[in-house]
Amino acid sequence: GNSVTQMEGPVTLSEEAFLTINCTYTATGYPSLFWYVQYPGEGLQLLLKATKADDKGSNKGFEATYRKETTSFHLEKGSVQVSDSAVYFCALRGGSNYKLTFGKGTLLTVNP
């Protein structure tokens, strides 16, 4: 079956530091890949997505590239802000329905 493994947290960074959150996946076929963000006490918001190999998703300074050869979709940001503090989830969608398989989430805390 499908599975997503992402870097365990928590991750604590200083403002303006470089961020990487690793995500690897196992799936048959050609899944679509997503990063969602969850701010405290809220639901999940889509951050970015990629639907085929070598696609780069980007939004709000965050980027992730769909690497089929390494089955990875690592999230990066060049300079984090305090407002980026949240839980980040990597997810994949494979098959004919819209079911998502999520990683366990990575808590990011950015200090001023």
Added chain:
Amino acid sequence: DGGITQSPKYLFRKEGQNVTLSCEQNLNHDAMYWYRQDPGQGLRLIYYSQIVNDFQKGDIAEGYSVSREKKESFPLTVTSAQKNPTAFYLCASVGGNIQYFGAGTRLSVL
């Protein structure tokens, strides 16, 4: 504004009681999902529905029930058979191959 509304935001359940969590969407989406979120475990799928009057079990359906009588609504009932109901529950709907989430309901046991 279009979106997904979950209510209530906080809910308390007594022993042996069934409780129902509401999820309403005005996005005209066909597919809707319910997830359970526990600390450190990510999201797990409870039930999903791809069209009105049809729904399927997800990975952890035991102790839960759903209905889909209207396109806009997908309520989740947490029954007394669910022995560990304390969690954060998230509803989602699908449009343009993307899942959109509500703000969630936090359920606790008294």
